[in-house]
Amino acid sequence: MASGFLEDASFNQSPAFGDVDLFSADRPLAEAAQRAGLDLAALSACGRDYGAADTLDLGRLANENPPRLRTMDGKGNRLDLVEFHPAYHALMQKSIGHGIHASAHDGSDRPAPMSARAVRLYLATQAESGHMCPITMTHACVGALLSEPALLAKWLPKIQTRTYDPRPLPWWEKNGVTLGMGMTERQGGTDVRANITSATAHGDHAEISGHKWFMSAPMCDAFLVLAQAENGLTCYLMPRYRPDGSQNAIRFQRLKDKLGNKSNASSEVEFHGAWAERVGAEGAGVRTIIEMVNLTRLDCAIASAGQSRIALSQAIHHVRNRSVFQRRLADQPAMRAVVADMALELEAQVALVFRLIRAAEHAAHDPREAAYARLLTPAVKFLVCKSTPQLVYESLECLGGNGYTEDLPMARYFRESPLNAIWEGSGNVMALDVLRAAGRHPEAATDTLSRLVRTADQAFKAGPLAQALEQTLKSGAAERRARFLCESLAKIAAVAALVEAGSPFAALYAETRLGGSPFAQFGSADLGDSETALIDRALAA
Ligand SMILES: Cc1cc2nc3c(=O)[nH]c(=O)nc-3n(C[C@H](O)[C@H](O)[C@H](O)COP(=O)(O)OP(=O)(O)OC[C@H]3O[C@@H](n4cnc5c(N)ncnc54)[C@H](O)[C@@H]3O)c2cc1C
Known part of the structure; x- marks a missing residue:
């Protein structure tokens, strides 16, 4: 009941936006989904999930409490960890649960898996955009990994799970993984051929030394990176942990202070002979x-x-x-x-x-x-x-x-x-x-x-x-x-x-x-x- 105080009166203010089915309320979207032959009832459930007032509030919380980098512990041991607010983890869990990171590649949503996933991405980003960065990169990395079938076969079962597992552990011990990407360097983002990060071949793997000026979602389990090999710019998959279970030589310098995109961590990073596997032919990085x-x-x-x-x-x-x-x-x-x-x-x-x-x-x-x-x-x-x-x-x-x-x-x-x-x-x-x-x-x-x-x-x-x-x-x-x-x-x-x-x-x-x-x-x-x-x-x- 109103207390009679001015601050308790609504005064012609609109009620909070929330508890909306973001899919069904959006007729152009629902019609596009219908034309593509998608499961409208399932997408409506997804629309209600992302349009719930509680979910929209997770977006607020994840951005008001941005991630923090911890490079070392109090005794000087390297940590290279980024800590996120629980709201960010909840959003990641939700979007991985909806399969936005992988469903286009795992045979679900036939006959139009990319369209169904696109609808879910369009809905999820309305709740919160920052966490879509690792989700979209995980989905997209599969496109590059297709050129290295053995590597893809190794990673795909972990990519395709609907389980978000943020624990800092070797990827093979986890219930689900996310992937990121490092191309941009100080001297060139668009012009990646100017990359100076170098790769030295060591039998079945390479060691990578150099830096990346932007590498977002640094808590991903592996990153596609570009580095100069003997025969030119080459693509590599760099996991956070080496095969012996030790932490890879990926040293985060700081997190970017950005205009927006606050819930997402974007790092500056150095590689100190980091362990990585080649993806595609040497020199065919681009x-x-x-x-x-x-x-x-x-x-x-x-x-x-x-x-x-x-x-x-x-x-x-x-x-x-x-x-x-x-x-x-x-x-x-x-x-x-x-x-x-x-x-x-x-x-x-x-x-x-x-x-x-x-x-x-x-x-x-x-x-x-x-x-x-x-x-x-x-x-x-x-x-x-x-x-x-x-x-x-x-x-x-x-x-x-x-x-x-x-x-x-x-x-x-x-x-x-x-x-x-x-x-x-x-x-x-x-x-x-x-x-x-x-x-x-x-x-x-x-x-x-x-x-x-x-x-x-x-x-x-x-x-x-x-x-x-x-x-x-x-x-x-x-x-x-x-x-x-x-x-x-x-x-x-x-x-x-x-x-x-x-x-x-x-x-x-x-x-x-x-x-x-x-x-x-x-x-x-x-x-x-x-x-x-x-x-x-x-x-x-
Ligand atoms: C929040 C955030 C997160 C990011 N995360 C990642 C990440 O995870 N991994 C990663 O690799 N990168 C990441 N990036 C980097 C991003 O991809 C680059 O910033 C972007 O590609 C542009 O490169 P650049 O900054 O070097 O700008 P430049 O390449 O220097 O471009 C500067 C300007 O010049 C223009 N330009 C370039 N070439 C030409 C030309 N030939 N003619 C005319 N104009 C031209 C561009 O359009 C641009 O407006 C991130 C960036 C941001 C802001």
Whole structure:
């Protein structure tokens, strides 16, 4: 019962967001899952799990209590341990329990294992993004380990368990493992060929000496690292413990003090002749690890769309529950225009991301899908990840002053939002990757583009833009115009994805994103009668 004190009165504040089925409330997502033939009841249970108020609160706790590095004990013995808050462990247990770290590789969720996993990743990241780092790297490492079947056979049974085992023990004594990755060095992240960490072969293994300037999730049980061997840059798997059970020579220097991503530890690390096994051929390091990077780039796009979604859901929930001038914000025309425009953006992003996952899912046996995945993976990562800060920021503003405080999660979402665009290849690198893919497989790229245009044409005359893209690609200005090429390609693909999905919003998205007036701030587009449907679909009551 209210005590009569002012602090006990709600005063037109929206109730806390929580205990929501994040899957079923998100109509564009649920429809994408249905198109992929996924188990909707199971995904709804997953949506309820990550949308539970208790789970959302774990996200708060894990970020308010960041990990701490303990390099030594009080007597000067090396420890190289990172301690995490119990909330982080609880989130890891949940996401490993849902199989997001491995289910794409273990035969579950047929016929669309990557799509089913993508839905769960998209839901999990809404509860908390930081812990997704080791989850996604474990999933993606399998892509690189495929080039070393004996090593994969050794590790896979431990990777595929649904048990989170954070104990600092040799991997073979554990009930489940996680894997990380170390490519970036001080002198070069994008330019990994500039790596100076060196590997010396010793019979069945190598010893690695050098450093990594960013190596996240340092409590993983092993890391894929790049090092210079006699015949060039090579990929290695470096476990935390040597085969004799002693701790490997992996010395953590410090943890990065980051803008966001607080629950995740990102280390600076030195290797002092660390024991490691080669993955792939010597000198083929980039070719080997790119199999991992392609998977993590996909995850960046999925997770960024998830980050935008939770921010938008919070915004819609708030405007439905807050009144200004005796009228709900959700009924104020200027606010409806903003929220509906963000919802339209997410309609397109969800359709596009799941279209890309379908391509990745079929790439091994369908050359056209392989060409789509090759050309579109960097373009989709570019478009989706780069729009996240803008979407999160605008959602934050929908909550007014409350959105800017640390008492609500919007500030945390905002700090997290630029990260996926940097990770695994920053914006320019993605744009240049589109050029590289088009340059290496010109016929496949032309075929992909013309198929996209044919589909997109059902909603929008994309031909003139496609011609401009082809001319720019062939001109001497392609590199300077790389972002124009990349972003336009991704937007044409988004229109095509909406058309393929049978969305009623394909023409609206195309008109407002590719039509006459350039896209400015959310809310400036005229969405006419579509506003209500867009908002209702974004967060179904
Ligand atoms: C929180 C966090 C965690 C991370 N965790 C890991 C990890 O676990 N393992 C790991 O290996 N790395 C990790 N990284 C590193 C990350 O992958 C790199 O920071 C990223 O790839 C960019 O590399 P860089 O920092 O060296 O920047 P640079 O390569 O120096 O790039 C700087 C800028 O130049 C641009 N640029 C690069 N090349 C070109 C070009 N040819 N033309 C035009 N512009 C260009 C880039 O787009 C970027 O904007 C992490 C980073 C962060 C922030």
